[in-house]
Ligand SMILES: Nc1ncnc2c1ncn2[C@@H]1O[C@H](COP(=O)(O)OP(=O)(O)OP(=O)(O)O)[C@@H](O)[C@H]1O
């Protein structure tokens with residue numbers, strides 16, 4: 001754990017993901033690490049090709065941009081940060097991104113925007129904790 005160079009922070013705009021952003025900023029300060037924010041629009045490519053109108057795609061993209069902008073605004077000067085937007089299944093895309101970008105750690109919320117309460121981990125955080133090859137921090 002002595003060489004954390006990049007921290008992947010998947011953000012969905014939820015309270016849980018906000019907590020992960022705050023925590024990742026502190027970690028980035030300690031490790032002098034770079035933060036990669038990642039938003040995933042949860043639409044599969046087939047649906048995009050088949051029937052989604054440009055207007056809907058545009059709205060989804062804008063919503064993602066707003067979430068990423070809000071996360072970026074929290075990062076103090078001097079911390080390296082980059083924002084990424086992807087389309088697909090959030091859990092699978094987070095793991096693919098982390099492996100491709102060789103992130104040293106993932107920081108994410110315990111829950112997201114899902115409406116089911118009373119469960120500690122949402123399906124995305126549970127899948128990532130179980131399958132990631134790097135350390136995962138769950139902010140709560
Ligand atoms: N679409 C997404 N893009 C980026 N990060 C995401 C996305 N969805 C979830 N996350 C990350 O995963 C964390 C946990 O969210 P998760 O989706 O697992 O919980 P939930 O929404 O409460 O449950 P579920 O989605 O299973 O109904 C969030 O705090 C966020 O860090």
Ligand SMILES: [Mg+2]
Nearest residue numbers: 112113114122
């Ligand atoms: Mg969710």
